[in-house]
Amino acid sequence: MSQADFWILSIPSNGGSNSDLQDDLEYALVSGSTKLIQIVSPFNVPLFKVESLDVLINQNEQLAKQDTQCSAALSKTTEVIKSLVSTSSEELKDYFLVDGRTPLEYITSFQWNASRFRLSKSITDLSQSLTSEALALENDIRSRQTNFQQASSAYQSIQKKKSGNLSQRSLASIVRKEDVIVDSDYMTNIFIAVPLNAEKKFLSSYETLTNLVIPRSAQKLDQDEEFALYTVIVFKRSAEEFTSKLREQRYTVRDFTFESGLRETEQTEFDNAAEKEKHIRSSLLRYAKIAFSEIFQHWVHLKCLLVYVESVLRYGLPPDFSSVVFQPIEKADKKIKALLNQKYSYLEQNTSRNSKASDDMNASLDESMAGLNLHEEYLPYVLFTVPTKSFNY
Structure with missing residues (x-):
């Protein structure tokens, strides 16, 4: 027809x-x-x-x-x-x-x-x-659409944390308790997303970027198509200078603090956001049809x-x-x-x-x-x- x-x-x-x-x-x-x-x-x-x-x-x-x-x-x-x-x-x-x-x-x-x-x-x-x-x-449709867009934006933001590359995604599902120093008064972990084409350079130079970097402390935690994720142990008083030097070398410093249960908390947040987005979408579609x-x-x-x-x-x-x-x-x-x-x-x-x-x-x-x-x-x-x-x- x-x-x-x-x-x-x-x-x-x-x-x-x-x-x-x-x-x-x-x-x-x-x-x-x-x-x-x-x-x-x-x-x-x-x-x-x-x-x-x-x-x-x-x-x-x-x-x-x-x-x-x-x-x-x-x-x-x-x-x-x-x-x-x-x-x-x-x-x-x-x-x-x-x-x-x-x-x-x-x-x-x-x-x-x-x-x-x-x-x-x-x-x-x-x-x-x-x-x-x-x-x-029509006004109801517009209002419901705004609610859906907000829920969808929140869901996509959380989804990006889970699905982005290692310079963006959440580290909660990657970093384990045994990968970090917990409750130390003097030392801390710095997490770095290193481009794969700069990995050799990073490993050969990170110890000399500042004083008080623990030698041979670099540990590779994960890798994707673009980045390798490393953690390096430094003394807390040199952490700020070390991260500054890393950024000068165009490495991505990830701001992350390990917390017990964080992985489960983020998964619950993701599941709730996905369910909310799905519910509001279905409700909007039913209403729009009517x-x-x-x-x-x-x-x-x-x-x-x-x-x-x-x-x-x-x-x-x-x-x-x-x-x-x-x-x-x-x-x-x-x-x-x-x-x-x-x-x-x-x-x-x-x-x-x-x-x-x-x-x-x-x-x-x-x-x-x-x-x-x-x-x-x-x-x-x-x-x-x-x-x-x-x-x-």
């Missing part, structure tokens, strides 16, 4: 229905020599409460802003899910379900949820409720309000229009718009409103609409896009 976006089209009914418009589009865009759309379905728009003309125009402007806000909330939720799940389409599609259905299935069988969003409410109240709920979910479903539903309901309000503004009162949702094939946008422009060109010259409408109100509507730019690109019909490429698997 193509991952192209969906389009919602609305035109005056002229005695027809959504199904008639569906048949009309299928004939024009599917049955010809070149198939231009993947699927077309009726888009059912209920009757909403229409207040004054000024309110209707304000609602149209507000709905456009709220549509953008909901779209951004959905994009953020999508981004979070993709950051937590592998890029496998099979795995990802399970997280992009809407009320148990794929986005395609949901939008092509859309019905206004009157039990949650009562039609007795005004368009303003409905749009504010839809938007505020969607944004609240949030995606909810925000998508709210977003399509807002699209429904947009279609209604702009159709009334464009075609007049009482509301009498048909609407469908369809999915163009990729890169067919220009061809489809050209065909639609040609097919519905009569709407541009149709200056008369529905004869059943109030003549006074429609005259006022014409005057107000003259200065209202409903589309950046003017079209003689109502058309909205529903971008779904990023999660339509």
Whole structure:
């Protein structure tokens, strides 16, 4: 299935229905020599409460802003899910379900949820409720993501201590009690990460870097692909000078004091951090999956309000229009718009409103609409896009 976006089209009914418009589009865009759309379905728009003309125009402007806000909330939720799940389409599609259905299935069988969003409410109240709920979910997602990032950062920091090279990693799992001098008033161990290509030089020179270095005390404790880890015994009063000389020679002095049980303590810290990161990740992913479903539903309901309000503004009162949702094939946008422009060109010259409408109100509507730019690109019909490429698997 193509991952192209969906389009919602609305035109005056002229005695027809959504199904008639569906048949009309299928004939024009599917049955010809070149198939231009993947699927077309009726888009059912209920009757909403229409207040004054000024309110209707304000609602149209507000709905456009709220549509953008909901779209951004959905994009953020999508981004979070993709950051937590592998890029496998099979795995990802399970997280992009809407009320148990794929986005395609949901939008092509859309019905206004009157039990949650009562039609007795005004368009303003409905749009504010839809938007505020969607944004609240987005805020929760952002907060949970911050918690996850903090837990992940803490885990990675501890993991780096365990998995880095010998110039970085913790020495608790390497140094044993028998490798060090414990509770001495005069002597101490210095731990040095020596580059492998400088190992011979180090062994031949460390005894002469300062006074009070115990001869032949260098002991190799471990080695990786880059460094060898040594401990050298020195008198405490020369330790600072010795470490300074080591750094001058570009050796890495490791600040480490042996403590009994430190290895077990660090392992417990690592295990706890790993478990916390895993728990918060799972919780965030579960919540993001629920949030995606909810925000998508709210977003399509807002699209429904947009279609209604702009159709009334464009075609007049009482509301009498048909609407469908369809999915163009990729890169067919220009061809489809050209065909639609040609097919519905009569709407541009149709200056008369529905004869059943109030003549006074429609005259006022014409005057107000003259200065209202409903589309950046003017079209003689109502058309909205529903971008779904990023999660339509």
